[in-house]
Amino acid sequence: MANDLTTMQTEVWGWTDTDSERLPESYITRITNGIIADLSRSADLLFNEFEETITTAADDQDYPIEDLTGKFSRPFSMWYTQDNGTISRVEYVSPEEFEKRYQNSDGSGDPKHYTIFNNEILIGPTPDGIYSVTFKYYGFPADLAASTDTNNYLAYAW
Numbered sequence: 001m002a003n004d005l006t007t008m009q010t011e012v013w014g015w016t017d018t019d020s021e022r023l024p025e026s027y028i029t030r031i032t033n034g035i036i037a038d039l040s041r042s043a044d045l046l047f048n049e050f051e052e053t054i055t056t057a058a059d060d061q062d063y064p065i066e067d068l069t070g071k072f073s074r075p076f077s078m079w080y081t082q083d084n085g086t087i088s089r090v091e092y093v094s095p096e097e098f099e100k101r102y103q104n105s106d107g108s109g110d111p112k113h114y115t116i117f118n119n120e121i122l123i124g125p126t127p128d129g130i131y132s133v134t135f136k137y138y139g140f141p142a143d144l145a146a147s148t149d150t151n152n153y154l155a156y157a158w
Contacts, residue, residue: 075092
């Protein structure tokens with residue numbers, strides 16, 4: 001089982017009965033990254049689920065996607081835990097629905113809805129304080145580059 005890029009390269013050379021001169025490391029790296037990206041695009045697998053905690057700020061509705069660990073693909077779920085321990089789900093709505101609900105709203109409160117628009121996560125109503133919101137999403141693992149690089153695909157799938 002491949003658990004890092006070097007092990008994957010060695011296994012590919014064994015499977016193809018070749019070596020690094022005939023099939024350079026850089027080719028195997030590009031092929032591996034391409035396969036992982038294709039799998040991540042075509043299937044919602046545990047290997048491409050990511051979970052982040054977003055700490056909201058009072059009166060701040062926008063949170064940049066580029067701050068996330070994995071390259072964002074699509075939302076999965078969002079929730080936060082209230083002070084009394086109750087878990088509150090934050091429901092995804094389309095950008096159009098979000099705009100209808102919150103565009104002209106001066107109100108703030110507990111997070112109830114979220115959407116993705118213009119490379120940002122928008123939370124509505126605008127949070128009235130600090131919340132630790134858990135956001136699960138499907139994404140693409142970072143490309144493998146260094147020989148010791150690994151990700152969930154190499155660690156668990158191959």
